[in-house]
Amino acid sequence: MNVQPVIERPYERAGVVTPGLPVLPPGVERHPVPGGGSRAVPVGRGDVITVQDREGLQPVELVFFAPDGRSDAGMIGAKGGRDPKGLKAALLSDPSGRKVVRALEVAGFDLARADGVLAFEEGSRPGDMVNFTASTDGLLIVCAAGGPMEPQDHWAPTEVVLYIRRAVLPNVPDRLLPPDPLADPLLDENILPGQARPYLVKAGQFIQILDVQGRECSDFQAFSLRALDKGIEREIDPTTTRSLMGSLYPKPGLHAKYFSVDQEALVEIVQDTVGRHDTFGLACTARYYEDLGYPGHVNCSDNINRELAAYNIRPRGGWPAINYFFNTLLDDSHAIGMDEPWSRPGDYVLLRALTDLVCVSTACPCDIDPANGWNPTDIQVRVYDRGEDFKRSIGWRKTPGADLEETKKTGFHDCFARHTRNFTDYAGYWLANDMTGHGAIAEYWAAREKAVVMDLSPLRKYEVTGPDAEALMQACVTRDIKKLPVGGIVYTAMCYDHGGMIDDGTVFRLGETNFRWIGGNDQSGLWLRKQAEARGLNAWVRNSTDHHCNIAVQGPRSRDILKDVIWTPPAQPTVEELGWFRLTIGRIGDFHGPAVVVSRTGYSGELGYEVFCHPKDAEAVFDAVWASGAPKGMIPLGLKALNMLRIEAGLIFAGSEFDDQTDPMEAGIGFAVPLKSKTDDFIGRAALEARKAHPQKKLVGLDLEGGIVPTPGDCVHIGKPQIGIVTSAMKSPVLGKVIALARIDVTHAETGTKVEIGRLDGDQKRLKARITPFPHFDPTKERVKG
Numbered sequence: 001m002n003v004q005p006v007i008e009r010p011y012e013r014a015g016v017v018t019p020g021l022p023v024l025p026p027g028v029e030r031h032p033v034p035g036g037g038s039r040a041v042p043v044g045r046g047d048v049i050t051v052q053d054r055e056g057l058q059p060v061e062l063v064f065f066a067p068d069g070r071s072d073a074g075m076i077g078a079k080g081g082r083d084p085k086g087l088k089a090a091l092l093s094d095p096s097g098r099k100v101v102r103a104l105e106v107a108g109f110d111l112a113r114a115d116g117v118l119a120f121e122e123g124s125r126p127g128d129m130v131n132f133t134a135s136t137d138g139l140l141i142v143c144a145a146g147g148p149m150e151p152q153d154h155w156a157p158t159e160v161v162l163y164i165r166r167a168v169l170p171n172v173p174d175r176l177l178p179p180d181p182l183a184d185p186l187l188d189e190n191i192l193p194g195q196a197r198p199y200l201v202k203a204g205q206f207i208q209i210l211d212v213q214g215r216e217c218s219d220f221q222a223f224s225l226r227a228l229d230k231g232i233e234r235e236i237d238p239t240t241t242r243s244l245m246g247s248l249y250p251k252p253g254l255h256a257k258y259f260s261v262d263q264e265a266l267v268e269i270v271q272d273t274v275g276r277h278d279t280f281g282l283a284c285t286a287r288y289y290e291d292l293g294y295p296g297h298v299n300c301s302d303n304i305n306r307e308l309a310a311y312n313i314r315p316r317g318g319w320p321a322i323n324y325f326f327n328t329l330l331d332d333s334h335a336i337g338m339d340e341p342w343s344r345p346g347d348y349v350l351l352r353a354l355t356d357l358v359c360v361s362t363a364c365p366c367d368i369d370p371a372n373g374w375n376p377t378d379i380q381v382r383v384y385d386r387g388e389d390f391k392r393s394i395g396w397r398k399t400p401g402a403d404l405e406e407t408k409k410t411g412f413h414d415c416f417a418r419h420t421r422n423f424t425d426y427a428g429y430w431l432a433n434d435m436t437g438h439g440a441i442a443e444y445w446a447a448r449e450k451a452v453v454m455d456l457s458p459l460r461k462y463e464v465t466g467p468d469a470e471a472l473m474q475a476c477v478t479r480d481i482k483k484l485p486v487g488g489i490v491y492t493a494m495c496y497d498h499g500g501m502i503d504d505g506t507v508f509r510l511g512e513t514n515f516r517w518i519g520g521n522d523q524s525g526l527w528l529r530k531q532a533e534a535r536g537l538n539a540w541v542r543n544s545t546d547h548h549c550n551i552a553v554q555g556p557r558s559r560d561i562l563k564d565v566i567w568t569p570p571a572q573p574t575v576e577e578l579g580w581f582r583l584t585i586g587r588i589g590d591f592h593g594p595a596v597v598v599s600r601t602g603y604s605g606e607l608g609y610e611v612f613c614h615p616k617d618a619e620a621v622f623d624a625v626w627a628s629g630a631p632k633g634m635i636p637l638g639l640k641a642l643n644m645l646r647i648e649a650g651l652i653f654a655g656s657e658f659d660d661q662t663d664p665m666e667a668g669i670g671f672a673v674p675l676k677s678k679t680d681d682f683i684g685r686a687a688l689e690a691r692k693a694h695p696q697k698k699l700v701g702l703d704l705e706g707g708i709v710p711t712p713g714d715c716v717h718i719g720k721p722q723i724g725i726v727t728s729a730m731k732s733p734v735l736g737k738v739i740a741l742a743r744i745d746v747t748h749a750e751t752g753t754k755v756e757i758g759r760l761d762g763d764q765k766r767l768k769a770r771i772t773p774f775p776h777f778d779p780t781k782e783r784v785k786g
Helices: 085-093 096-107 224-230 238-245 286-291 300-311 440-449 469-476 520-536 557-565 615-630 637-647 685-693
Strands: 009-013 016-023 028-033 038-043 050-055 060-065 117-118 129-132 137-145 160-165 185-191 195-201 206-211 218-224 257-259 265-272 322-324 327-330 336-339 345-355 357-363 379-384 423-425 429-432 452-455 458-465 489-495 500-513 514-519 540-543 549-554 583-588 595-599 610-611 697-704 715-717 722-732 737-745 755-759 765-772
Touching: 028 137, 028 489, 038 096, 038 160, 038 755, 050 060, 050 440, 060 085, 085 096, 085 137, 085 160, 137 160, 185 195, 185 357, 195 379, 206 218, 218 224, 218 265, 218 300, 224 357, 300 357, 327 489, 327 637, 336 549, 345 357, 357 379, 357 458, 357 637, 440 452, 440 637, 452 615, 458 469, 469 514, 469 520, 500 520, 500 583, 500 595, 520 540, 549 557, 549 615, 557 610, 557 615, 583 615, 637 722, 637 737, 697 722, 697 755, 737 765
Parallel strands: none
Antiparallel strands: 009 016, 028 160, 038 137, 050 129, 050 160, 060 117, 060 137, 185 379, 195 357, 206 345, 206 379, 218 322, 218 357, 257 265, 265 345, 327 336, 423 429, 452 549, 458 514, 458 540, 489 500, 500 514, 549 610, 583 595, 595 610, 697 737, 697 765, 715 722, 715 755, 722 737, 755 765
């Protein structure tokens, strides 16, 4: 099969590209199918069916049912005769399968008599497509077949995309329709631009405010019905809410509530697919338009006044509403500005009422500035019953044009939830901030003196396989992969052509042509796949993040904890034999236990290990480690304590010590760029050679006087001029002083140089400091090698 271009393209007009607003040809629908999951879509006679394999090597099963219940692959021009085993398994195990089961039940179709089709039977490259044409109406079921992946294997089921090109264009308006409801709605109302709608919500019910077309603002206000019955107006107060939540606006998690001036919680946010909303101003007002020369312009405040009059709520010149999707910002001079919203078609916020409410929502009519992208569109409001089970989540995307993904629980989430409720969104997953019964300081000391266990499952894992896998890795990372033995691990950087870092991470070599890349973000994995395609290499790069969850067991007692937990076959090293940056493949307990990969790696500066397993085995793995570790003083550890450990150990973090403008030398990991011993070319080599010959910045340690901890981003000065910035800082418990990492101009980076860290405006307050070597703690790494 030949690789074909992706059907959708980003919206573009007059040189402005908007990846978040993909454009499909008229009559074309797009339906993502999750790896290991399925999707059922009604199909009409003459419709063209296209299935695209996004990552390659993904077998796809298809089943087609005619309205009379017959299943014949010939009705879509395909060769059948296959038993759709993967589809049957997916219906039982994957959440997407429940919708397919309902569709089959409603139609009365019997899957046992299905005539299955297998697409990509002989393998596929990333982006490959296969086409079919329906000769009759019916129901099409597509499954990205595949089951759980063992931690030592390299094949995980991945997403495919189903496109339907309709033979008969649907008779719908020339605009997008709202996506399907999250559940059966009690209220489902469309609000056109320039309108407002009031509605009653009972305690416990859910409110979904949905941007149908994208780039549209919606003002929301909610009143306590109990207070209104007493003649008292008590609505959401932005100032009270910000003060109590400690953030510009609430987000899903612990700090999720909106309050009245009486500090009564009225609603809480459960899901947010955008994460950027208005924090400073009112709903649009008549005065705003008048001052810009548009007297009489319809506005949200007047609309709200008119609709709330029925509830005897007094009118106001401007309503302090929560303006969802409105993108406001403050500049350095504290002026309020705005830009187009970040919301895409179908983006939404989901709230839960904490008391009986009178609510009002608008679709903003502003068409004279970027508030709605100069194009006001519609808003959908839905209310769901209190019995629905909606998980807390924050939307994120791997790339600007990628499909929305929600914050997930890791395989170990419920194990750590036994010890804390304080979870925060980290790279698309819920991770513990600290442990309720311990706190960050106690967790830190346990890591330094005994042992800790932490969830590191959000680390991105990509399987790199194929005859040219080594050549691909050799071209894309700075370390010499040719020297990496089977069972070995190497820490390395991955750079763009200009030398700026994409990511840092580790490469596991599990076989001659089998590698696993473990990094901090998806860009690194996507970059590997892009380079494989661009260079025509016979290699595949497949995402396996959700098939590999991992805990880190760190601290002086970590070896003693794991040696009795991990069983290894004779051909694999035991935990006691495992060398630094080496891996072993074993099982929990004995030959019959859950499969694991154990690496002697970590992010703490202490002796430590990471244990990788499939999510289905996570609880068993955790319980076994806990049973061995708890009697030895092991406790769970969260993100706050981990950050303290890694700063002391001089370990870098994306967005702090490096970004795509920072090269590895400037990030303090020049040791990971062996320009002399690695003679092969790799991406960014020429730029790194030039940068190393003419260095501009250097990462250094700082010792500070006094007890004030600087904030990352604070400026570093010698006298008036700024010579650098603080990248990370903490008060070190073991050293008893404030320390920091900073990126400094090489002219002033000599050890012992006295500098000042600027606070406030950089000049009004200075913290005295001195440049020191780093890491501050265990500079020879004797503890981690222990």
